[in-house]
Amino acid sequence: MMIYIYDGTFEGLLTAICHGLRHNHAISDITTFQRYQPDLFSKVVEIETVSDRARDFYRKLESLSKEMTATVSYAFLSEQPGMEMLIFDYLKTIFLHGTEMITNMNHPAIFRLYHLRRKVRHEIDRYHGFVRFRQLSNGIFYSPIEPDYNIVQFLAPHFTARFADQCWMIHDILRETGIFYNLKQCVYLPRVPRDHPLVRPVLDPSKENALAADVTELKYQHLWMRYFKEIAIMERHNPKVQRQQMPRRYWKHLIEEVDSSIRP
Amino acid sequence: MDVLDKLSFLAAAAKYDASCASSGSKRQNTTKGLGNASDSPLGICHSWSADGRCISLLKVLFTNYCIHDCVYCINRRSNDIPRATFTVNELVDLTVNFYRRNYIEGLFLSSGVVKSPDYTMELLIQVIRRLRQANNFNGYIHVKVIPGTSRDLVKEAGNYADRLSVNIELPSEQGLKKLAPDKKKEDILVPMAYIGNQIQAIQDERKYLRSAPLFAPAGQSTQLIVGASPESDFQILNMVEKLYQKVRLRRVYYSAYIPVNQKHPLLPKGITPPLKRENRLYQADWLLRFYKFKANEIVSPDHPFLDTELDPKTAWALRNFHHFPMEINRVDYEYLLRIPGVGVQSAQRIVAARRFGPLKMTDLPKLGVVLKRARYFITCNGQYLEKTDNATLIRRKLLTDAPGYREVTEPQQLTLF
Numbered sequence: 101m102m103i104y105i106y107d108g109t110f111e112g113l114l115t116a117i118c119h120g121l122r123h124n125h126a127i128s129d130i131t132t133f134q135r136y137q138p139d140l141f142s143k144v145v146e147i148e149t150v151s152d153r154a155r156d157f158y159r160k161l162e163s164l165s166k167e168m169t170a171t172v173s174y175a176f177l178s179e180q181p182g183m184e185m186l187i188f189d190y191l192k193t194i195f196l197h198g199t200e201m202i203t204n205m206n207h208p209a210i211f212r213l214y215h216l217r218r219k220v221r222h223e224i225d226r227y228h229g230f231v232r233f234r235q236l237s238n239g240i241f242y243s244p245i246e247p248d249y250n251i252v253q254f255l256a257p258h259f260t261a262r263f264a265d266q267c268w269m270i271h272d273i274l275r276e277t278g279i280f281y282n283l284k285q286c287v288y289l290p291r292v293p294r295d296h297p298l299v300r301p302v303l304d305p306s307k308e309n310a311l312a313a314d315v316t317e318l319k320y321q322h323l324w325m326r327y328f329k330e331i332a333i334m335e336r337h338n339p340k341v342q343r344q345q346m347p348r349r350y351w352k353h354l355i356e357e358v359d360s361s362i363r364p
Numbered sequence: 365m366d367v368l369d370k371l372s373f374l375a376a377a378a379k380y381d382a383s384c385a386s387s388g389s390k391r392q393n394t395t396k397g398l399g400n401a402s403d404s405p406l407g408i409c410h411s412w413s414a415d416g417r418c419i420s421l422l423k424v425l426f427t428n429y430c431i432h433d434c435v436y437c438i439n440r441r442s443n444d445i446p447r448a449t450f451t452v453n454e455l456v457d458l459t460v461n462f463y464r465r466n467y468i469e470g471l472f473l474s475s476g477v478v479k480s481p482d483y484t485m486e487l488l489i490q491v492i493r494r495l496r497q498a499n500n501f502n503g504y505i506h507v508k509v510i511p512g513t514s515r516d517l518v519k520e521a522g523n524y525a526d527r528l529s530v531n532i533e534l535p536s537e538q539g540l541k542k543l544a545p546d547k548k549k550e551d552i553l554v555p556m557a558y559i560g561n562q563i564q565a566i567q568d569e570r571k572y573l574r575s576a577p578l579f580a581p582a583g584q585s586t587q588l589i590v591g592a593s594p595e596s597d598f599q600i601l602n603m604v605e606k607l608y609q610k611v612r613l614r615r616v617y618y619s620a621y622i623p624v625n626q627k628h629p630l631l632p633k634g635i636t637p638p639l640k641r642e643n644r645l646y647q648a649d650w651l652l653r654f655y656k657f658k659a660n661e662i663v664s665p666d667h668p669f670l671d672t673e674l675d676p677k678t679a680w681a682l683r684n685f686h687h688f689p690m691e692i693n694r695v696d697y698e699y700l701l702r703i704p705g706v707g708v709q710s711a712q713r714i715v716a717a718r719r720f721g722p723l724k725m726t727d728l729p730k731l732g733v734v735l736k737r738a739r740y741f742i743t744c745n746g747q748y749l750e751k752t753d754n755a756t757l758i759r760r761k762l763l764t765d766a767p768g769y770r771e772v773t774e775p776q777q778l779t780l781f
């Protein structure tokens with residue numbers, strides 16, 4: 101049995117999988133240098149990332165099926181432990197049986213990756229709704245998010261198409277990454293610290309920061325909070341569904357006060 | 365009165381309208397302006413209010429003053445409630461600024477009737493024209509057509525709106541006469557038919573001329589109030605089926621009647637909103653639109669009301685037990701759709717998966733089949749999971765078995781759109 105170790109990047113993983121498929125290795129695990137725990141019985145192969153090979157492999161996958169490539173990308177950004185092997189098994193199955201297999205949900209390797217993709221996709225769809233921009237003093241519309249999966253890049257197409265005439269930024273404050281739109285294009289920011297002075301008034305609205313908050317911005321926030329309250333029909337009070345659709349972990353960065361809406 | 369107060373009154377006055385869908389329009393942001401209408405089939409929900417309903421649009425009335433006196437309506441002339449009216453500017457500003465902050469998908473604008481239907485409609489058009497033209501706004505707009513509006517104004521509204529709706533509210537002419545004495549059947553049906561034709565005409569035109577102006581690209585919808593008047597589900601669903609066929613309705617919304625005007629002698633007394641019935645109607649509506657059912661298969665003069673205990677598909681299956689069991693590995697797609705516990709998606713997956721080899725019972729949950737319900741109605745390779753030929757017994761089992769029959773008990777449409 102073999103364990104592949106790679107550098108944790110998407111290119112690294114593609115290099116590894118390409119290697120594994122080419123040599124038809126019996127791989128028991130693919131893991132990162134960071135997560136790897138030595139064990140006595142497996143043969144370890146350290147994969148050196150080769151960008152060109154990764155890119156060629158990716159293009160090949162894309163030419164076979166866009167659907168399949170999307171599934172693989174989503175699964176990777178799920179950051180779930182073990183997703184590497186799921187991706188490997190998925191691709192192996194498809195290479196073995198042909199691309200028609202992609203629709204065969206009855207095959208365990210296909211189903212597992214599809215299932216993971218669905219969870220990631222679901223969170224992306226949720227954030228299309230849950231992003232809440234605040235206009236900062238410099239005019240930029242800014243939204244913090246704390247997603248379960250590493251999805252911030254996947255939000256770019258939707259928000260770029262929609263908000264073409266305002267500068268905006270979506271900030272994953274857990275991973276300290278972001279995307280920024282500057283009226284021309286949307287760029288990925290690999291490192292945006294949580295304590296950047298510009299965003300501090302939003303992330304830490306206490307103390308002196310509150311004073312700096314923009315009056316116009318606060319006006320719209322209040323209007324929205326009020327709307328949120330008024331639109332509920334109390335004869336149909338149903339916090340259970342509300343919470344199913346909008347789990348508690350997403351409330352923190354919404355403007356509306358979900359918590360206090362629960363009591364009738 | 366400041367905008368905050370106006371928003372409070374005019375949102376509270378609009379909340380009884382069930383529709384908040386923002387899907388199915390293809391308006392794009394080609395102008396580098398603000399917004400687009402989502403092409404996702406389910407639309408985008410931005411929040412959920414405490415009643416578990418999706419918040420997608422800024423849903424408000426332009427004004428809650430009204431010259432009419434519809435018995436079921438909170439805004440009726442004779443009610444003593446605070447009244448407010450937005451200015452065009454206020455409403456445009458609210459919409460744009462909510463939208464820029466990603467609170468909403470767009471605007472759902474309705475209104476009480478001031479002076480006349482045309483006068484009111486003209487005000488609504490001012491708002492949406494300003495949004496589209498002066499603000500380069502491409503977000504979703506749903507506008508209610510005030511019953512009795514003239515054709516030219518309906519046409520103009522359709523040029524700016526993504527969706528138009530004329531609410532039927534009461535499912536029969538008698539109901540209308542009794543509870544909405546100022547509205548005539550024609551005031552509702554004539555604009556509806558016109559919108560239907562216009563949508564069709566523009567669609568045809570755009571096949572040849574891509575630049576032809578849009579007309580309500582997300583189609584038209586309507587709403588029915590359930591439980592304020594005595595119509596049966598048989599009457600309702602037959603009417604709805606005709607509407608889907610004849611005026612190209614995209615959707616019908618059902619709104620459980622909430623007794624806002626408790627004391628009125630013409631209204632049913634002391635009822636709680638018939639949420640269960642509303643839910644069953646949505647399920648039946650689903651069967652009409654996506655499962656190729658006919659209204660008279662779901663309800664009949666002998667069974668004029670939907671079963672409240674069982675969903676309409678299961679109820680149909682038990683009444684037509686001679687069609688079962690169905691063999692999962694053999695029957696066509698249309699028949700798969702008829703099996704309780706098998707949805708559109710799982711039927712599609714079954715068809716795709718069984719090409720690779722026969723399916724076993726244990727494969728079905730993975731494909732999305734709810735075996736708790738499907739088990740009495742299917743075989744896999746000739747094998748039953750549970751053989752019972754007695755429909756009455758199955759009914760009892762579905763309702764009482766311990767893990768038994770747990771279907772979605774919440775009004776489903778509200779979480780879907």
Ligand code: SF4
Nearest residue numbers: 430432434437440476
């Ligand atoms: S016309 Fe509309 S707003 Fe006026 S009372 Fe009737 S239902 Fe209510």
